Amino acid sequence: MKAFRTLLVCLLALTGWAGAHEITFSRVDVQLEAQATGVNVQLPLKALLHEQPSLFPLGTTAQTLETQPLPEKVRASLKALITVRLRLASGKTDLPITVQTIQAAGEDVTLKLTAPPVGGSLGIRANLFPHDTLHKVFVTVYRGESLAGQYALDRQNASFTLAAPERPFWDVIITFVREGIHHIFIGVDHILFVLALILLGGRLWSQVKIITAFTVAHSITLALAALNIVVLPSRLVESTIALSIVIVGLHDLQQLRRVDAAERGWDPRVLFAFAFGLIHGFGFASVLSELDLPRQALAWSLAAFNVGVELGQVSIVLLAAPLLFALQRSAPPRLTQVLLTAAAGLVVLTGGFWFCQRVLGTA
Structure with a gap:
């Protein structure tokens, strides 16, 4: 009976922890073109709100992040997050990222970014939530209409390099x-x-x-x-x-x-x-x-x-x-x-x- 109570307590504790901290996923889609590089980022509200210390002004809630348009201070926080924690490189040269739009999208926030064209190999570092051991970032890279690569990144493996394709x-x-x-x-x-x-x-x-x-x-x-x-x-x-x-x-x-x-x-x-x-x-x-x-x-x-x-x-x-x-x-x-x-x-x-x-x- 005592063993059963101990097991029950452990299960309840585990359930409570899982309910408080779910595994969350971000998505980064990269479009490589001759004139520019387009990037679409999808950030889950749960991961944004779980971040400690908070990224946002005091009093920011899930309802705040679902409003259209997003408050200016919230937009500024999201812009700071993405420009610091998402890195793109062409060969050994870092590419500057420009945030075009930030919008609420249901249970996510989406950001549309642009960067200069990639002339050689593409390097990406996406450690979007460095304090969250369970968070995953799924990155998909397209060259024109073709799929060039797909990657799953986390805190331990937060970067990859995609070699430039050799043209015949x-x-x-x-x-x-x-x-x-x-x-x-x-x-x-x-x-x-x-x-x-x-x-x-x-x-x-x-x-x-x-x-x-x-x-x-x-x-x-x-x-x-x-x-x-x-x-x-x-x-x-x-x-x-x-x-x-x-x-x-x-x-x-x-x-x-x-x-x-x-x-x-x-x-x-x-x-x-x-x-x-x-x-x-x-x-x-x-x-x-x-x-x-x-x-x-x-x-x-x-x-x-x-x-x-x-x-x-x-x-x-x-x-x-x-x-x-x-x-x-x-x-x-x-x-x-x-x-x-x-x-x-x-x-x-x-x-x-x-x-x-x-x-x-x-x-």
């Missing part, structure tokens, strides 16, 4: 070639500059030299900028690109005033192509800065992007050059002169408009 070599090449082609066809200013360079026509060899000079120049500065060796302010780069269009257009107008091509003398278009190509390279680099450059294949990704740019440029030249050739060979000289002059004037006006927009910061 040809996947890297194809991706960056495609991005280079895409950028040329959406970069109207680059297209207009190339068209202005070839507007006057000329022998095939002269056209080849112009495009080659442009290619060599922007390849140099594209690599320098992508490797962070030389970085120029975006407004300066974009304004100078617009100015390059104006200068080449004005040169075209000046040359077109001379009806006899023999009177035009030295052709500076190769010099223009190289000098301004250096600036256009910085413009191309701004696109690469928005992409997830794989460090293990950096040289190849840069080369592939550059190949894509060249393929886009060659496509534009192959489309435009035959039309210009046919115009100069088939149309009456006077009509050719008028049409080319109008085209050069449009180049100057468009470039001038862009230049004013970019210098004033209204673009």
Whole structure:
């Protein structure tokens, strides 16, 4: 009988302890994207209220944490908790976390966070309730639409590292070639500059030299900028690109005033192509800065992007050059002169408009 009473007392004590302190679970969902890292956190009210010393102002109850919107002091406490106890890292670099929203959600509080993109391996430390030996944190990581990993963390094992996936070599090449082609066809200013360079026509060899000079120049500065060796302010780069269009257009107008091509003398278009190509390279680099450059294949990704740019440029030249050739060979000289002059004037006006927009910061 005495043994039974002892067992009963132990069971009652255990039941009372279990009722006072249940096992609680938090959830952290991490979405890895090229532009940013999104994080959704779900914190149970029971774990928040069990924390000692209390995280919240005196008098905070479960009903307080269920109100919409949450009181400002409660929001501040939750923000402090998550920014201190949840750590994200890209390789060896800690990522700053920004709290976007905090909301009550039934028996939980949900927080929506953002952080810079993860460029290499992902490291997470989530010791959300360090004084609670029973608390668990379930972390799920997604790369785009794919599940990258799932982890269960507690006070003893509060962190993990998810290695960066290795992309197949040809996947890297194809991706960056495609991005280079895409950028040329959406970069109207680059297209207009190339068209202005070839507007006057000329022998095939002269056209080849112009495009080659442009290619060599922007390849140099594209690599320098992508490797962070030389970085120029975006407004300066974009304004100078617009100015390059104006200068080449004005040169075209000046040359077109001379009806006899023999009177035009030295052709500076190769010099223009190289000098301004250096600036256009910085413009191309701004696109690469928005992409997830794989460090293990950096040289190849840069080369592939550059190949894509060249393929886009060659496509534009192959489309435009035959039309210009046919115009100069088939149309009456006077009509050719008028049409080319109008085209050069449009180049100057468009470039001038862009230049004013970019210098004033209204673009």
